[in-house]
Amino acid sequence: MMDEILIQALSGLSRGMVLFVVASGLTLIFGTMRIANFAHGSFYMLAAFLTYSVATMVGDRTWGFLAALCLAPPIVAGVGALIEWGLLKRIATRPHQYQLILTYAITLIVADGIKMLWGSDYRTVARPAGLDGAITILDMPFPTYNAMLILVGVLIAVGLHLLLTRTRFGKTIRAAVADGEMIGALGVNVQRLFTGVFALGAGLAGLGGVLAAPVGSVSLGIDSSIIIESFAVIIIGGVGNVMGALIGAVLIGVVHAVGILFVPKLAIAFVFIALCAVLLIRPQGLLGRNT
Amino acid sequence: MTAQPLPPLQPAAGSAALSMRTKTVIVGGLIIGLYLLPFVLGESYLFLSIDFLIMALFAVSYNLLLGQAGMLSFGHAAYYGLGAYTVAILFNKLAVPVYIGLLASPFIAGAIALAVGWFAVRVTGMYFAMLTLAFGQLLHTVVMGWYGFTGGDDGLPVMPPDWLLPARNYYLFVLTVTLVSLAALRLITLSAFGTALNAIRENRQRAIFVGLGVRNYELGAFVIAGAFAGIAGAMRAPLQQMAFPSLLHWSQSAEPVLMALAGGIYTFAGPIVGAAIFVFTNFVITTYSEYPLLVFGVIVLLVVLYLPGGVAGAVIAAWERLRRRAR
Numbered sequence: 001m002m003d004e005i006l007i008q009a010l011s012g013l014s015r016g017m018v019l020f021v022v023a024s025g026l027t028l029i030f031g032t033m034r035i036a037n038f039a040h041g042s043f044y045m046l047a048a049f050l051t052y053s054v055a056t057m058v059g060d061r062t063w064g065f066l067a068a069l070c071l072a073p074p075i076v077a078g079v080g081a082l083i084e085w086g087l088l089k090r091i092a093t094r095p096h097q098y099q100l101i102l103t104y105a106i107t108l109i110v111a112d113g114i115k116m117l118w119g120s121d122y123r124t125v126a127r128p129a130g131l132d133g134a135i136t137i138l139d140m141p142f143p144t145y146n147a148m149l150i151l152v153g154v155l156i157a158v159g160l161h162l163l164l165t166r167t168r169f170g171k172t173i174r175a176a177v178a179d180g181e182m183i184g185a186l187g188v189n190v191q192r193l194f195t196g197v198f199a200l201g202a203g204l205a206g207l208g209g210v211l212a213a214p215v216g217s218v219s220l221g222i223d224s225s226i227i228i229e230s231f232a233v234i235i236i237g238g239v240g241n242v243m244g245a246l247i248g249a250v251l252i253g254v255v256h257a258v259g260i261l262f263v264p265k266l267a268i269a270f271v272f273i274a275l276c277a278v279l280l281i282r283p284q285g286l287l288g289r290n291t
Numbered sequence: 292m293t294a295q296p297l298p299p300l301q302p303a304a305g306s307a308a309l310s311m312r313t314k315t316v317i318v319g320g321l322i323i324g325l326y327l328l329p330f331v332l333g334e335s336y337l338f339l340s341i342d343f344l345i346m347a348l349f350a351v352s353y354n355l356l357l358g359q360a361g362m363l364s365f366g367h368a369a370y371y372g373l374g375a376y377t378v379a380i381l382f383n384k385l386a387v388p389v390y391i392g393l394l395a396s397p398f399i400a401g402a403i404a405l406a407v408g409w410f411a412v413r414v415t416g417m418y419f420a421m422l423t424l425a426f427g428q429l430l431h432t433v434v435m436g437w438y439g440f441t442g443g444d445d446g447l448p449v450m451p452p453d454w455l456l457p458a459r460n461y462y463l464f465v466l467t468v469t470l471v472s473l474a475a476l477r478l479i480t481l482s483a484f485g486t487a488l489n490a491i492r493e494n495r496q497r498a499i500f501v502g503l504g505v506r507n508y509e510l511g512a513f514v515i516a517g518a519f520a521g522i523a524g525a526m527r528a529p530l531q532q533m534a535f536p537s538l539l540h541w542s543q544s545a546e547p548v549l550m551a552l553a554g555g556i557y558t559f560a561g562p563i564v565g566a567a568i569f570v571f572t573n574f575v576i577t578t579y580s581e582y583p584l585l586v587f588g589v590i591v592l593l594v595v596l597y598l599p600g601g602v603a604g605a606v607i608a609a610w611e612r613l614r615r616r617a618r
Contacts, residue, residue: 030417034416034417035417036417036420036421087592087596090596091595091596094599096363096416096417096420097357097363097548097552098552098595098599100363100365100417100420100548101545101548101549101552101591101595102591102592102595102596104545104548104591105588105589105591105592105595106588106592107588108584108585108587108588108591109584109585109588109589109592111584112582112583112584112585112588113585115582116582116585224541224542228424228425228428228541231421231424231425232425234421235418235421235422235425239418265435265436265437265438266432266433266436266437268429268432269429269432269433272425272426272429275425276410279410279413279414279422280410280413283413283414
C-alpha cells in the first residue's frame with residue numbers, strides 16, 4: 001500500500017509540474033496586471049490542439065512532438081500579445097468586472113473557434129520515441145514520460161527563477177508585482193511591460209498545453225478544468241510569486257493524485273481542504289506578501 | 292497600474308427625473324401587464340417569459356453583491372444550482388412536492404453560502420472572484436460525483452404536480468414567487484443594511500474606520516444573495532423537469548455577471564433589463580447559429596469595449612441626448 005501511495009504521489013508530482021508551468025504564467029499576469037485571466041485555460045487548450053495538428057502534419061512522433069514544442073508556445077504567446085494589445089489595453093482603467101468578463105468572452109470565442117476548426121472529437125498525441133515506455137521505481141513501473149515531466153518542470157522553475165532574478169525584464173516584473181504604480185513613476189514603459197508579461201504568461205500556458213498533450217486527452221473542456229486548478233494554485237502560493245506557484249502546484253497535484261486512491265470521484269475536495277487551510281492560516285498565500 | 296475602485300454611485304440618467312408617483316404607476320402597470328401576459332402569448336413565448344423571470348431574480352440577487360456591495364463573485368451559480376437540487380432531492384427522496392421544496396431552497400442555498408462565504412470574505416477584489424469561482428466549482432464537482440445522492444451527471448428528474456404542469460399556471464406561479472422575492476430584495480437594498488453595503492462599496496477602508504463590521508456585512512450580503520439565487524434555481528428545476536449539474540457550472544456563474552453589466556449595476560431595475568436582453572439574445576443566437584458561444588462571445592466583447600454603461604445605459608444616454616435636442 002505504501003508503495004502504491006508513493007507511485008501515485010510521483011504521478012501527482014508530474015501532473016503538478018504541468019500545472020505549475022500553466023499557473024506560473026497566470027500568477028505573473030495576475031501579479032503584474034491584477035487581471036484574473038480566464039482565457040489562460042484557453043491558451044492551454046489551444047496549444048494542446050496545435051500540438052495535435054503539428055504532430056499529425058510532421059508524421060514522425062518524436063520530431064512531431066519536438067516541432068510542436070518549438071512552434072505552439074510562441075504562437076500562443078503571439079495570440080496573447082495580440083489580445084493584450086488589442087483588447088485588454090483598451091479597458092485597463094475600468095473596474096475589475098469588465099476585464100474579467102472580457103477574458104471570459106475570449107474563452108467562449110476560443111472554445112467555439114476550436115470546435116469550428118478541429119471538431120469536437122477526442123484527440124490523442126503519441127509520446128515521443130524513448131519516452132513511451134516505463135522505468136522501474138520501487139519494483140513498480142512508472143511512465144518515462146511522467147518522469148521526464150518532473151525533470152522538465154524543475155528545469156522550467158530554475159529558468160523562470162533566473163529570468164526573474166538575473167534579467168532586467170524579470171526584475172522589472174518583480175518590481176511591478178511589488179508596486180505597480182511606482183515603476184510607472186520611475187519611467188518604466190508599463191504598457192510594453194504588460195504586453196510582454198501577458199505574452200510570456202500565455203506562452204507558459206501554451207508550453208503546459210504541449211507538455212500535457214501526450215498524457216491527457218486533447219478535447220474541448222480541458223480549458224475550464226485547468227483554469228480552476230490554476231486559480232487554486234496561485235491562491236495557495238501567493239499572487240505574483242513563481243516559487244509559491246511551484247509549491248502550490250506540487251501540493252495540489254500530489255494531494256489530488258493520492259486522494260484518488262481513497263475517494264476516486266471526490267478527490268478534488270482534498271484540494272479545497274488544503275486551499276481552505278491555507279486561507280485560514282495565511283490569507284495572502286504561502287509565499288505571498290501581506291499588503 | 293493597480294486595480295481601479297468602482298466608480299462612485301451614479302443614479303442612471305433620467306431616473307431622478309421620475310417622481311415617486313410616476314414610478315409607482317409604471318411598476319404597477321408592468322406588474323398588471325405581466326399577469327395578463329399568459330392570456331395573450333402563445334405557449335413557446337410563455338416558456339421564454341418564465342425563463343426571463345427566473346433569470347431576472349437570479350441577476351437581481353447577484354447584483355446585491357456586485358452593484359450594492361462591490362463584491363465581484365464568480366460562483367453565484369452554485370447557489371442557483373443548489374436551489375434546483377434542493378427541490379429535486381426533496382422530491383425524489385422524500386416525495387416532497389416542488390412548491391414545498393421551493394420554500395426550503397433559500398435555507399439550503401443560504402446555509403451553503405454561509406459556509407463558503409465564511410472563507411471567501413477573508414479576501415477582496417479579484418481574489419474574492421477567484422475564490423468564489425473555485426468554491427463554486429467544488430460544489431459542482433461534488434454534485435457531479437455524488438451519484439447516490441444527486442444522480443451525478445445524469446441529473447435528477449423533477450415532476451411538478453398536475454396543477455403546475457400547464458405553461459400558463461406555471462408562469463403565474465413563477466411570476467408571483469419572483470415578484471415577492473424582488474420586493475423582499477428591494478426592501479433589503481433600501482434598508483440600513485443595504486446602505487451599509489453601499490458604504491463598503493464606495494470606500495471599504497472608510498467603512499472599517501467608521502466602525503462597520505465590514506466582513507459580517509459582506510458575509511450577510513453573500514448569504515442573502517445566495518438564498519435568493521436558490522429560489523431562482525428552485526423554479527428552474529420544475530421548468531426543465533430536471534436538475535442538472537451544469538446549473539452549478541462556472542459558465543452559468545458568468546450569466547448573472549453579464550446580465551447585471553448589460554443592464555447596469557447601479558440601479559435596482561438594471562439587472563432585470565439585463566436579464567431581458569440576455570434571455571432574448573440567447574434565444575435568437577441558439578436558434579439561428581451553429582456556434583452560439585462564438586457569436587455570444589463576440590457580442591459580449593463588443594459591449595464591454597464600446598458600451599461601458601451596458602446596453603441599458605447606452606439606451607438611456609441616447610434618450611437623454613434626444614430629449615435635450617427636442618428642448
